[in-house]
Each structure stands twice: as structure tokens, then as C-alpha cells.
Amino acid sequence: MGEKVFLQGNVALAESAIRAGCKYFFGYPITPSSEVPEYYARKAQEEGLVFVQGETEVACFNMIAGTAATGKRVMTATAGPGFSLGQEAMSYMAAAGLPAVVVEVMRPGPADGEILASQGDYFQAVKGGGHGDYNTLVLAPCSVQEMCELIQDCFELAEKYRNPVILLSDALLAKMRENVELPGRKEQNCDLSWALTGCAGRKHNVMTTCGDGAAQWEKFNLDLQEKFAKIKANEERWENYQTEDADIILVAYGSMARVAMGAMKLAREAGLKVGLVRPISLWPFPVKAFEGLGDKTFLVTELSAGQMVEDVKLTVPHKENVYFYGRLGGFVPSPKEIFEQIKKLGVK
Amino acid sequence: MKTIYKRPEVFTDVNTSYCGGCGHGIVNKLIAELIDEMELREKGILVWPIGCSVYADKYYKMDAICALHGRAPALATGIKRSLPDKFVMVYQGDGDMVSEGMAEIMHAAVRAENFSVIFINNAIYGMTGGQMAPTTLLGQVTSTSPYGRAVASSGYPVNMAEIMANMPGVCYSERVTVNTPQRITATKKALKKAFELQFENKGLSFVEVLSPCPTGWGKKPIDAMKMVDEQLIPIYPLGAFKSPEEVPAK
Numbered sequence: 001m002g003e004k005v006f007l008q009g010n011v012a013l014a015e016s017a018i019r020a021g022c023k024y025f026f027g028y029p030i031t032p033s034s035e036v037p038e039y040y041a042r043k044a045q046e047e048g049l050v051f052v053q054g055e056t057e058v059a060c061f062n063m064i065a066g067t068a069a070t071g072k073r074v075m076t077a078t079a080g081p082g083f084s085l086g087q088e089a090m091s092y093m094a095a096a097g098l099p100a101v102v103v104e105v106m107r108p109g110p111a112d113g114e115i116l117a118s119q120g121d122y123f124q125a126v127k128g129g130g131h132g133d134y135n136t137l138v139l140a141p142c143s144v145q146e147m148c149e150l151i152q153d154c155f156e157l158a159e160k161y162r163n164p165v166i167l168l169s170d171a172l173l174a175k176m177r178e179n180v181e182l183p184g185r186k187e188q189n190c191d192l193s194w195a196l197t198g199c200a201g202r203k204h205n206v207m208t209t210c211g212d213g214a215a216q217w218e219k220f221n222l223d224l225q226e227k228f229a230k231i232k233a234n235e236e237r238w239e240n241y242q243t244e245d246a247d248i249i250l251v252a253y254g255s256m257a258r259v260a261m262g263a264m265k266l267a268r269e270a271g272l273k274v275g276l277v278r279p280i281s282l283w284p285f286p287v288k289a290f291e292g293l294g295d296k297t298f299l300v301t302e303l304s305a306g307q308m309v310e311d312v313k314l315t316v317p318h319k320e321n322v323y324f325y326g327r328l329g330g331f332v333p334s335p336k337e338i339f340e341q342i343k344k345l346g347v348k
Numbered sequence: 349m350k351t352i353y354k355r356p357e358v359f360t361d362v363n364t365s366y367c368g369g370c371g372h373g374i375v376n377k378l379i380a381e382l383i384d385e386m387e388l389r390e391k392g393i394l395v396w397p398i399g400c401s402v403y404a405d406k407y408y409k410m411d412a413i414c415a416l417h418g419r420a421p422a423l424a425t426g427i428k429r430s431l432p433d434k435f436v437m438v439y440q441g442d443g444d445m446v447s448e449g450m451a452e453i454m455h456a457a458v459r460a461e462n463f464s465v466i467f468i469n470n471a472i473y474g475m476t477g478g479q480m481a482p483t484t485l486l487g488q489v490t491s492t493s494p495y496g497r498a499v500a501s502s503g504y505p506v507n508m509a510e511i512m513a514n515m516p517g518v519c520y521s522e523r524v525t526v527n528t529p530q531r532i533t534a535t536k537k538a539l540k541k542a543f544e545l546q547f548e549n550k551g552l553s554f555v556e557v558l559s560p561c562p563t564g565w566g567k568k569p570i571d572a573m574k575m576v577d578e579q580l581i582p583i584y585p586l587g588a589f590k591s592p593e594e595v596p597a598k
Contacts, residue, residue, distance in 0.1 A: 024430060050429050055455035059422040062415070062452070066426020069413055070393075074426070092416050196411040196427065198434050200390040206405045207413040210398075 004181050009144045009174045010035035010077075012182065013103065013167070016148040017075055018043060020155050020186045022101070024050045024074040026063035028082060031115040032171040033105040036077035057082035061089030061102070068098035068164075069207055071195030073155050073188055077103035079171075080121060081112060084129070090164060091130030095209040095224070097194070099158035099165075101151070102136075106170040108303075108330045116330025117172035117255055122307035125166050126283045133221060135228045137165040137235060138282040142257040144178040150280075152183055159190040161231055168282060170303070172255040172332060231284060238286035239278045242268070243293060246275030248342055251300040251312050253279045255332065260301055262335025267342050274342060285311045297345060298322045301338055303331075356380035358389050362406045369569025371559025372401055372468060374526045378536045379437070379466070380408065382543060392435035395424045398448075399441035400474040418449025421456035421465065428463050435546055436463040442483040443473045446506050450482075453508075460517030460551030460598060464542040467508055467554065470561035471580060478564040482506045485583055490564075505583055509556040513589030519550035520595075522588040525558035525581070527573040541592070549597045558584055 007015070014036045017025075027037035037053065044051040050067075054060035060076050067074040078086060083104045093100055104125055108118035123129075125138045137157050141147040147169065154165040196205055211217030241264065243249055248267075252260035257278045267274035277293075279286045294317045300309040306324045313319040325341045327333050358380050366373040383389050389410055396404045398417035405412035415423040420438045428436045438456075445453050445467055453465065472490055473479040479492040483505050487496040513521040520542060524535040535557060542553035558580050560572035567575060 024426075026426065052425065052429060052459070054422065054425075055451055055458070058419070059425075059452055059455060062419040062422035063426035063429075066413075066423040066428075067430045068426070069423075070427055070430040072430050074430075088416055089419070096413070196393045196413060197431065198391040198393065199409070199411050204409050205411050208405055209416075210402055210414055212403075 004179055006177055006179050007144060008035060008177045009147055009169065010105070011039055012144050012180050013147050013151050013169070014039035016151050016183055017101070018047055018049065019183060020073065020152040021188050022073040022075050022155060023048065024064070024067045024072055025076065026052045026054050026060045026067070026074070027076045028054050028057050028060050028078065030079045030082045032107060032174045033077040033079045033103065036103060057085035058088070061086035064100040064102070065089055065093050065096070065098050068093065068100040069096070069196045071192040071197065075101040075103065077105065079105045080107045080109050083121060083124065087124070087130035090136060091128070091132050091134055092209055093164040094134035094136060095132070096207050097162035099162050101154045101158055101165050101167065103151070103167045103169060105174045106168065108328065114330040115171060117170045117303055117332050118330060119170060119254060119256060119303040119307070120305070121168070122282065122302070122304060125168050126285070126311070134224065135231070135283055136163060137161070137231060138168050139165070139237070140168045140253045140280060140282050141173065142254055142278065144173065144176065145180045147173060148180055148183050152186055157235065159188070161227060162194070163227065163231070168254065170255050235281055236284050236286040236288050237280035238289035239280060240289055241276040241278070243275035243277060245273050246296060247273045248275070248345060249293060249296045249298050250274065250276045250338070251279070251298055251308070252276065252302065253282060253308065256301055256303055259333060259335055259338060263338035263342065266335055266339040272342065279308070282308070285315065287315050290315050294318065296321070299342060299345060300324050301333070302326045304328070356384045358383045358408050358410060360407055360409055364407060365403050366400060367563040369560060369562040369572055370400070371470065371526045371557060371561070374532060375466065375468060375535065375557050375559065376401070376404060376407060378532070378539055382536065382540055383408070383410065386540070386543060388435045388543070392437065393427055393431070395420045395427065395436065395438045397440045397444040398475070399444045401439060401441065401468070402475065404439065418444050418447070419452055420444070421449065421452040421461070424463050425456060425459070425461055428461060432462065435543065437543070438463055438465045440465065440467055441474070442467070442469045442471065442481045446482040446508060457512055457515040457517045457552050462546055462549060462551065464546055464553045464555070466539065466542070467556040468559045469508070469556055469584065470559040470564065471505070472561050472564040474561050474564045485579055507584060509554065509589050512554045517551045518554055518590060520545055520553040520592045521590040523556040523558065523584060523586050525576055525586060527560060527576040545592055548592070550592060550595050551598060553592070
């Protein structure tokens with residue numbers, strides 16, 4: 001591990017991506033993600049990076065697709081409206097098997113909305129915001145430190161499965177400063193025989209995303225589904241805190257998990273047996289985290305009108321035991337506010 | 349015995365999906381001949397569009413990718429920035445470039461990307477069945493301009509070669525056509541120039557090809573060739589609008 005430094009989330013993420021060997025960045029400025037392109041632009045010369053400020057997110061997402069097609073590590077960072085513009089290319093990259101990494105810094109929608117913290121883009125990231133049957137891996141850190149580590153994992157996962165990967169951040173994580181130990185330099189180590197590099201000394205590679213009749217295209221889709229099933233089986237990530245003896249289990253990810261952790265402590269101090277399930281991979285959703293917790297009461301808290309709560313209900317055996325509390329518009333509840341909600345559930 | 353004509357080596361055995369009398373097939377063959385002659389097969393990546401040439405990635409024994417509709421110049425930007433020493437060709441039709449992807453082509457020109465763009469202008473949407481394009485002529489009947497394209501509802505045709513010539517990031521812009529043997533030879537010459545310029549760091553090279561579309565225009569192939577002369581060329585004049593000699597390296 002490297003030195004300990006006090007860094008903003010976006011900056012720490014950009015530096016960790018560079019250390020992961022991501023030398024290509026294509027982006028469009030949008031709050032609250034703009035420090036990522038700014039950092040890449042600043043470091044481009046001394047680190048030998050390629051930085052391009054594209055004309056739109058539509059273009060930037062296609063640019064990262066192009067670089068990913070050549071087998072290089074590449075990334076963009078965006079927020080809400082920009083992420084929406086990128087969805088056409090997300091679908092494309094999933095079909096073409098392009099291992100690009102997308103950082104989505106959530107802000108409250110719909111539309112231009114606000115530039116504060118939100119988790120309202122869960123559906124869009126997790127359920128596949130573009131057209132067709134596809135999935136992207138989605139990792140959600142809850143601290144600047146974890147953001148540094150997960151962004152490096154994103155590149156490896158993208159290459160392992162030849163699939164786009166989303167790092168799902170939010171305005172709070174992106175803008176906060178914390179002490180972090182920056183991860184070390186990583187080398188790309190994967191098979192690149194599929195990449196477009198000019199076919200010197202090998203058979204030519206063709207990357208097509210267009211169907212050629214129902215039989216061919218169904219086969220193509222079934223192969224994709226097989227890959228997604230493999231990812232589901234292998235890549236669940238989560239952390240459980242004091243769930244064993246708990247009567248009530250909070251479920252929260254990202255920034256909201258920090259608040260839930262505080263609420264859990266308040267509840268424990270008051271003698272209430274409260275635990276926390278913190279999903280880290282949102283797709284695949286960590287189903288295994290809920291094993292053995294079937295008889296518990298769940299309180300899902302999100303900075304949304306209730307999105308991840310649907311996945312929790314699909315996961316646990318008694319969905320009538322799943323409650324929800326969310327804030328909208330950029331409000332982040334305090335631990336005390338969540339604690340009050342826990343008390344309302346009336347479980348001892 | 350001396351070989352004076354043969355099928356280009358770079359071609360696969362796949363049959364094209366082009367209609368009889370269509371210009372795409374002619375241009376595709378010229379590209380193949382140049383790839384052979386300039387020995388580009390092993391050092392190039394072809395970027396194909398959505399449109400009638402959507403299956404062209406299957407016609408060449410070359411690394412290739414088919415872009416999203418209109419996005420080929422953005423995709424090619426990601427490729428060329430990653431592989432600046434490789435040959436990158438972008439091929440687009442008029443619906444793809446001038447409608448869906450106007451922002452992408454304009455900004456590839458703004459950034460002076462070092463790749464070649466081949467633009468097939470047949471003044472209509474071929475693949476989707478003959479609808480109006482931004483390049484459709486005034487008065488031209490298509491399935492979405494059944495009474496002829498009218499300025500009041502649909503504005504004016506777009507002259508891409510002239511627009512591109514005005515962009516400082518474009519080093520070469522020429523309009524050609526393929527409706528006579530002489531013009532096919534001139535088209536090949538223009539394509540060759542565009543390909544060579546990739547390695548001179550002068551920015552984007554652009555060739556617009558007026559292409560007959562007998563099926564979309566509802567004409568016999570020979571009449572479609574005549575329509576290029578009688579109707580397209582008066583609106584889309586042939587010629588070089590910018591010569592690379594005028595443009596210094598970046």
C-alpha cells in the first residue's frame with residue numbers, strides 16, 4: 001500500500017484509475033463528476049495519458065467503446081443526465097463485449113434536477129438503462145478509500161468478463177475528502193487476442209453488434225445470458241454488520257450505508273438489536289448476503305423513492321417484512337432520523 | 349501471363365447485401381483495391397455505420413467494427429487515439445452522418461482527428477426503405493416526403509463536402525461520384541489521397557461520394573446513373589473543396 005493522503009473522492013478515484021493503468025479518458029464536464037476529467041487533463045502530460053474532452057456524453061461513451069475495442073484500459077466519468085445520454089453506448093458495449101469502465105456520480109433527478117447527493121439512478125445502472133437484454137456489473141463504494149480500491153477492481157472485472165462495468169458513486173462520496181491509502185500501480189494482465197489492433201500475423205477480428213436473422217441473434221443473446229449467469233454466480237460482494245443477533249436489519253449502500261451505520265450504533269446503544277447489510281455489488285445483487293436472515297425485519301434506506309428495495313423484496317422470503325425509508329431531492333437523512341424510523345417499526 | 353485484373357485479396361467470399369446498380373458496391377471495391385495496393389490490410393481498422401453498408405464488416409479480411417447509428421466518428425476517435433499509427437477508415441451514409449451523427453462528424457473535424465471519412469450520399473435512407481434524408485433534394489419524392497421535399501416543412505439539402513472544407517481540422521475535402529468509368533477512376537484517386545493523408549498528421553480527410561440508389565429512387569439502374577448527373581450534381585457539385593497542400597501539419 002502507498003502513502004496516506006487527504007483527498008477528494010473524485011480526485012482519489014482518478015489517481016487510482018491512473019495507477020490501475022487506465023491511460024485513456026474521454027469525458028464531458030458535468031457536476032458532480034468534473035474533477036475526474038480535470039485530474040486526467042492535468043496529469044496527461046507527465047503520465048503520458050490520452051485525455052479528450054468530447055462534445056457530448058453520447059460521443060464520449062462511444063469514444064471509450066472505441067478505445068476498449070483496441071484492448072486498452074479506458075474510462076469516462078459522468079452524472080445523471082450524462083449517464084442517460086450514454087445508455088445507447090452502454091447497450092452497445094455490452095453487446096460488443098467491450099471492457100470499458102464508467103463512473104456514474106449520482107445526483108437527484110429527474111431531468112437536470114439538483115447536484116446534491118442521490119441514489120436515484122439505481123434502476124438505470126443496475127437494470128440496464130439502455131435497450132435490450134443486457135447487464136453491467138455495478139460496484140458501489142461507501143468511502144473514498146473503498147472507491148480507490150473498487151475502481152481498480154472495475155478494470156479487472158471488465159476484462160475478465162469483457163463487459164462494461166459501472167462504478168456507482170454519488171455527489172457526497174465524490175465531493176467529500178477523506179484520508180486514504182492510495183492503491184499501488186497495477187498492470188493489465190488479460191487475454192487481448194480479440195482486440196482490434198490491425199490483423200498482423202493473425203486472423204482478422206470483427207466486432208459486430210448487428211443481428212443476422214432470429215436464429216443467429218437468439219444464439220448471440222443466449223451466449224450473453226450465459227456470461228451474465230456466470231457473473232451472477234461469481235461476483236456478488238457485500239458486507240454484513242451485526243446481522244446474526246439482529247431483529248431489524250438495515251439495508252443500505254454507498255453514502256447511505258454510512259448513515260445507516262450511525263443509526264445502527266444509536267439503536268444498539270438504546271438496546272435495540274439492529275444490524276446492517278451493505279451491498280457492494282449492486283449488479284449482481286448480493287443475494288447471498290441475506291442467507292439465513294429470512295425471519296428478520298428489514299428497513300431499506302436509500303436516497304431515492306425506493307429502488308434497491310425492490311431487489312431486497314425479490315431476495316428475502318417474506319417481502320411483507322421489508323420496509324422502506326428514503327429522502328429525495330438531495331437531502332441526506334441523519335443517523336437519528338433513521339433511528340426514529342427503526343423505533344417506529346415497533347420491533348423490540 | 350500477366351494478371352491485369354483480379355478480385356481484391358482483402359475481400360472475403362461473403363456476398364454483399366447491396367442492390368443492383370447501387371454505388372456502395374463500387375466504392376467498397378475501390379476501398380478493397382486500395383487496401384491491397386497500399387498494403388493496409390494488417391495495419392488498419394475499418395469502422396462501418398448503420399445503413400445499407402451495415403454488413404460491410406463481413407466483406408473484408410480486416411479488423412473491423414460496426415458503430416452505432418451516427419456514432420462512427422466518435423468510435424473511430426477512441427480507436428485512432430489508442431492506435432495513432434494505424435490506418436482507421438470511417439464509412440458513413442447520409443442518414444447516419446448528416447442526421448443521426450451530425451455532432452459526431454462535426455466534432456471529429458473540430459478535433460482534427462487523423463482518420464479518413466468516406467461519405468456515401470444517395471440523398472435518401474436506403475436501409476430503412478427510402479425515407480427522406482437531410483440530403484434529399486427539394487421536391488424529391490420519398491416515403492416520408494410523398495409530395496416531394498418542401499422547404500416549409502423540411503428545410504434544405506446539406507452540402508457536407510463544402511461544410512467540411514470550411515473546418516480548419518479537415519485537411520482534404522472532395523466530392524466525387526461513380527456514375528461513369530472515368531469518375532470511378534477519379535473516386536479511387538480521391539480515396540487514395542484521403543488514405544495517404546492519415547499518416548501526415550494534418551487532420552481529417554473527407555471524401556463524399558454521390559451514389560445512385562435505384563431501389564430507393566424507384567428508378568432503373570441506368571436511369572439512376574442519369575439522375576446523378578441531372579439532379580444531384582447541380583445541387584452537389586463535384587470537385588475538391590480543400591486541398592491538403594493548403595494545410596500544414598498539426
